[in-house]
Amino acid sequence: MGSSEAEARIDLPDVRPSILIDGTALAAGLVTRIAADVATMVRTTGVTPGLAVVLVGRDPASDIYVRRKIAQTGKAGMRSFEHRLSEETSEAELLALIGQLNADDAVHGILVQLPLPAQIDAGAVLDAIAPAKDVDGFHPVNVGRLSTGTGGLVPCTPLGCMMLLDTVIEEYRGLKAVVIGKSNIVGKPVALLLLERECTVTVTHIATRNLPDIVRGADIVVAAAGSPALVRGDWIKPGAVVIDVGINRVPREDGGTRIVGDVVTAELGHARAVTPVPGGVGPMTIACLLANTLQAAGDLVSGSRPSHRRQAG
Numbered sequence: 345m346g347s348s349e350a351e352a353r354i355d356l357p358d359v360r361p362s363i364l365i366d367g368t369a370l371a372a373g374l375v376t377r378i379a380a381d382v383a384t385m386v387r388t389t390g391v392t393p394g395l396a397v398v399l400v401g402r403d404p405a406s407d408i409y410v411r412r413k414i415a416q417t418g419k420a421g422m423r424s425f426e427h428r429l430s431e432e433t434s435e436a437e438l439l440a441l442i443g444q445l446n447a448d449d450a451v452h453g454i455l456v457q458l459p460l461p462a463q464i465d466a467g468a469v470l471d472a473i474a475p476a477k478d479v480d481g482f483h484p485v486n487v488g489r490l491s492t493g494t495g496g497l498v499p500c501t502p503l504g505c506m507m508l509l510d511t512v513i514e515e516y517r518g519l520k521a522v523v524i525g526k527s528n529i530v531g532k533p534v535a536l537l538l539l540e541r542e543c544t545v546t547v548t549h550i551a552t553r554n555l556p557d558i559v560r561g562a563d564i565v566v567a568a569a570g571s572p573a574l575v576r577g578d579w580i581k582p583g584a585v586v587i588d589v590g591i592n593r594v595p596r597e598d599g600g601t602r603i604v605g606d607v608v609t610a611e612l613g614h615a616r617a618v619t620p621v622p623g624g625v626g627p628m629t630i631a632c633l634l635a636n637t638l639q640a641a642g643d644l645v646s647g648s649r650p651s652h653r654r655q656a657g
């Protein structure tokens with residue numbers, strides 16, 4: 345079995361070693377720039393951007409992410425309002441809290457950490473968040489704005505993916521992009537952002553046939569399948585840029601766990617650039633949440649229509 349698998353691998357030409365795109369450093373730089381803009385907003389308008397983070401239940405991973413988000417808000421000089429609700433919270437109770445946060449002038453961004461417990465309809469909750477405060481960009485109004493390219497709040501992980509790509513790609517026009525995964529939070533929105541830049545976009549998913557062959561044609565690969573070590577070196581065209589969105593917790597030999605992506609980065613020496621996991625998309629997701637909170641605060645303070653995002657960088 346091992347030998348036939350080895351034979352299936354194509355021979356790859358020896359090209360220059362790939363760049364590892366440092367998401368941690370890029371995110372830190374973005375947070376620093378956001379902090380400067382927050383300071384300006386406080387000085388000129390007296391308003392401090394505020395982010396409400398709602399966590400229902402006790403999922404340990406969610407707990408870690410929420411703590412990271414709150415720590416970064418502080419770093420950027422924003423206020424955060426943490427709402428921790430019990431695992432048994434009803435949908436009506438959560439909707440009542442959303443209503444309060446929608447009406448609260450100190451709150452410019454609302455994030456309800458997903459997944460939610462089974463008794464709560466996540467769609468109903470996302471629909472209840474005021475679109476102008478929807479810093480996750482999951483509300484149907486923001487989804488619609490993204491699909492028509494008319495501003496609004498863009499989901500954080502796709503935005504972070506584009507900023508990581510922007511560090512190595514100057515001209516997207518005509519590039520072939522393959523997105524692996526069709527989720528509402530990553531696959532679909534990142535495909536729309538790539539389409540907006542006039543890439544030729546293919547969205548693949550669990551039922552896609554000949555996935556490796558499709559990926560082999562790509563100049564840009566965004567792997568958001570949530571499947572550890574799915575994407576192998578021989579799937580990747582020499583010189584392609586690979587964004588690894590996967591956050592997969594896998595067992596370690598010593599009994600602990602570690603985080604791996606969807607991509608076997610060690611096999612990608614022939615790629616132009618790759619994002620690591622950890623230290624790639626994850627930190628950018630959090631930095632983009634702060635960027636969205638600042639954008640929401642700015643739009644709410646000026647009373648303007650949802651603004652078009654300025655170019656990253």
Ligand SMILES: Nc1nc(=O)c2c([nH]1)NC[C@@H]1CN(c3ccc(C(=O)N[C@@H](CCC(=O)O)C(=O)O)cc3)C=[N+]21
Nearest residue numbers: 409456457458459480591603622623624625626627629
């Ligand atoms: N409403 C909502 N919005 C979200 O944006 C949202 C969510 N729900 N539910 C869960 C997912 C997951 N997510 C991550 C954020 C940061 C890292 C992150 O910082 N990762 C680090 C460390 C990974 C680790 O060590 O755990 C890294 O990749 O370097 C990961 C995952 C946001 N999510």
Ligand SMILES: [Mg+2]
Nearest residue numbers: 623624625626
């Ligand atoms: Mg990462």
